[in-house]
Amino acid sequence: MEKEEIDGLIDTPKELVEAVTELTPEIPAYVYDIEPEDHKAVKDLNYRPWRDVQVATGITDAQGNMTYREEKKDVHRIPSNTQKQITEWAVRMALSGGIEIEAYVREGNATDETMLAMLKKTWEDNKIDYIAQKIDKLKKNYTQCLVVWYSEALEPGDEFWADISPNSRFKMRCSIFSPEDGDIIIPIYDQYKKMIGCARKYTVKVDKKDIKKMDLFLADKYIIYAEAEGGWKIEDTKPITYGKANFVYHGQKRPQYADVLPKIERVEEVDSDTADENQQSAFPILAATGEITASAGGGTKNTRKTFMMAEGGDLKYVEAKGSQQSAKDERENLRRDIYDETNTPQISMEQIKGSSNIPGVAIEMMFLPATNQAKSDQQGDLGMEWQRHLNFLKSAMAVINVGVKASVSMAVKPKFKIELPRNLTEEYNRIISLVAAGLMSVRTAIAKLGIVDNIDEEIIAIEKEVAARAALAPRVTPPVTE
Known part of the structure; x- marks a missing residue:
C-alpha cells in the first residue's frame, strides 16, 4: 500500500478501514492456546475423544451371563509447557543482560x-x-x-529532569x-517494504455497548476511527x-516454537496414552484358573486374604513386564529434537547433579546453540527494533x-x-593469578570481580590494611658483620 493511497482514503473512513483490514497478517489460532490447559490434548474432544467402556450391570440374562451397559469415560489429558519454555529461553538469552x-x-x-x-x-x-522482555515475549x-x-x-513541582534539562x-x-x-x-508497507504506517484495531465498551475502533499511526499524524450506526467515521x-x-x-x-509444534503435540499424546495404559495395566491383576470355592481374610490390618480353590485350580498375579520400549524411545527422541531444533537448553537438576564446579569453557559449550541464536537475534530484527x-x-x-536539537545526529x-x-x-583464581604475576592492576581486578560499588574507596581501604599489616610485622635486624 502506497502513502499516496492512504492520503487519498483518509477522508473516506469506510474505504480506508476496509483497505487497511485487507493487509491484516495471518496469526495462527494456536498462539492463543499458549497456556498448557488450553492445548489441543486437553480441550479438543475430537483430538482425544472420550472412550466407550462396558460396565457390568450386576444383572444376568436368561442364560446366566452377566449383562453390560455402555458408558463414556474420559481419557487422560497430559499437557506440557514446552512452548512457554522455548519462548522464555529465547527471550532470556537475548535480553536478560539488559539493553x-x-x-x-x-x-x-x-x-x-x-x-x-x-x-x-x-x-x-x-x-x-x-518491558523489553515483555515485548519480545x-x-x-x-x-x-x-x-x-x-x-x-x-x-507542578515535579523535578523529573533535575539538573539534566531543568x-x-x-x-x-x-x-x-x-x-x-x-x-x-x-503493519503497512510500501512496494519497497518500507513501513509507512501501522494500524491497531480493537473494541471498547461505551455505555455497555461494544464499539469497534481503529487507530492509524502515520509519520505526521495519528487518527482514531470509530464505527457508528452510519458506518465508520473519524x-x-x-x-x-x-x-x-x-x-x-x-x-x-x-511463533518461536512453530517448527516443532507437531512434535510437542505428539509428546502430549504419548504421555496421555501412557497414562491411560498405566491406569489399566500398571497394577498387578489377580487371575484365577478353575473355580474359587471360598475366600476369607483381608479385612483386618494383619490378616492376609486367602482363597479356597477347587481341585486343579490356581491363582497368580499378571502384571506388565516393563514399559513399552518403543513408546519410551519415541518420547525421548521427540524431546531431544524439540530442544535441539529450537536451540533451547535442556538443563534439569538431574542432569547437573554432582557437577558443582563446571569449567567455564564447558558452560559456554552447553549454551553455545542458544547463545548463537541470541546473538543472531540481537544483530538482526531485535537490534533494529530497538x-x-x-x-x-x-x-x-x-x-x-x-537546546539538544543539534545532537539528533549523534550516533x-x-x-x-x-x-x-x-x-x-x-574466574576469581584467574584474576588473582594475573595480579600476582603483575599482568593486571588491582584497580582492573576489582572492576572485573564486580563485588564492590566504589572502586576508589576499596583501593584506599586495601592500602590502609597493607600499611597496618606492615607496621605490625616484626622488624628483621640485619646481622652485624665484623
Missing part, C-alpha cells in the same frame, strides 16, 4: 552529553530493561507487538499493544510533532528540549549483553 545505550559523544560537545543523559533518564524511567508468541510513544506533561516540562511514556489483549496490529486526529513516527512495530513471521526506539527518542528529546545504538552461568571460583 544499554552506547553513544558516540563528540568531544567538547555539551549538547551531546545532555542528549545522552536525557535518553538514559527516559530509558530508566520507562523501565526498558524489564509477546512478539515471539503472537508474532507481533506494537509500542507507541507519547508525551506526558510534568506535574526547563523541560514534558517526559516520554510508552504503551504496549498485542493480540494477547484482543488487539489486531496491521473520531479524532492528532498531529505528530516529533519529525518521526511515534510507534515501533516488533514482529516476526512465525535502534528505531533510540532514533525516535532522539527526535523526541529535541522537541522536549530544543547511538543499543548494546546487548548475554548472561551465562559463571564458574566464579575459576
Whole structure:
C-alpha cells in the first residue's frame, strides 16, 4: 500500500478501514492456546475423544451371563509447557543482560552529553530493561507487538529532569499493544517494504455497548476511527510533532516454537496414552484358573486374604513386564529434537547433579546453540527494533528540549549483553593469578570481580590494611658483620 493511497482514503473512513483490514497478517489460532490447559490434548474432544467402556450391570440374562451397559469415560489429558519454555529461553538469552545505550559523544560537545543523559533518564524511567522482555515475549508468541510513544506533561513541582534539562516540562511514556489483549496490529508497507504506517484495531465498551475502533499511526499524524450506526467515521486526529513516527512495530513471521509444534503435540499424546495404559495395566491383576470355592481374610490390618480353590485350580498375579520400549524411545527422541531444533537448553537438576564446579569453557559449550541464536537475534530484527526506539527518542528529546536539537545526529545504538552461568571460583583464581604475576592492576581486578560499588574507596581501604599489616610485622635486624 502506497502513502499516496492512504492520503487519498483518509477522508473516506469506510474505504480506508476496509483497505487497511485487507493487509491484516495471518496469526495462527494456536498462539492463543499458549497456556498448557488450553492445548489441543486437553480441550479438543475430537483430538482425544472420550472412550466407550462396558460396565457390568450386576444383572444376568436368561442364560446366566452377566449383562453390560455402555458408558463414556474420559481419557487422560497430559499437557506440557514446552512452548512457554522455548519462548522464555529465547527471550532470556537475548535480553536478560539488559539493553544499554552506547553513544558516540563528540568531544567538547555539551549538547551531546545532555542528549545522552536525557535518553538514559527516559530509558530508566520507562523501565526498558524489564518491558523489553515483555515485548519480545509477546512478539515471539503472537508474532507481533506494537509500542507507541507519547508525551506526558510534568506535574507542578515535579523535578523529573533535575539538573539534566531543568526547563523541560514534558517526559516520554510508552504503551504496549498485542493480540494477547484482543488487539489486531496491521503493519503497512510500501512496494519497497518500507513501513509507512501501522494500524491497531480493537473494541471498547461505551455505555455497555461494544464499539469497534481503529487507530492509524502515520509519520505526521495519528487518527482514531470509530464505527457508528452510519458506518465508520473519524473520531479524532492528532498531529505528530516529533519529525518521526511515534510507534515501533516488533514482529516476526512465525511463533518461536512453530517448527516443532507437531512434535510437542505428539509428546502430549504419548504421555496421555501412557497414562491411560498405566491406569489399566500398571497394577498387578489377580487371575484365577478353575473355580474359587471360598475366600476369607483381608479385612483386618494383619490378616492376609486367602482363597479356597477347587481341585486343579490356581491363582497368580499378571502384571506388565516393563514399559513399552518403543513408546519410551519415541518420547525421548521427540524431546531431544524439540530442544535441539529450537536451540533451547535442556538443563534439569538431574542432569547437573554432582557437577558443582563446571569449567567455564564447558558452560559456554552447553549454551553455545542458544547463545548463537541470541546473538543472531540481537544483530538482526531485535537490534533494529530497538535502534528505531533510540532514533525516535532522539527526535523526541529535541522537541522536549530544543537546546539538544543539534545532537539528533549523534550516533547511538543499543548494546546487548548475554548472561551465562559463571564458574566464579575459576574466574576469581584467574584474576588473582594475573595480579600476582603483575599482568593486571588491582584497580582492573576489582572492576572485573564486580563485588564492590566504589572502586576508589576499596583501593584506599586495601592500602590502609597493607600499611597496618606492615607496621605490625616484626622488624628483621640485619646481622652485624665484623
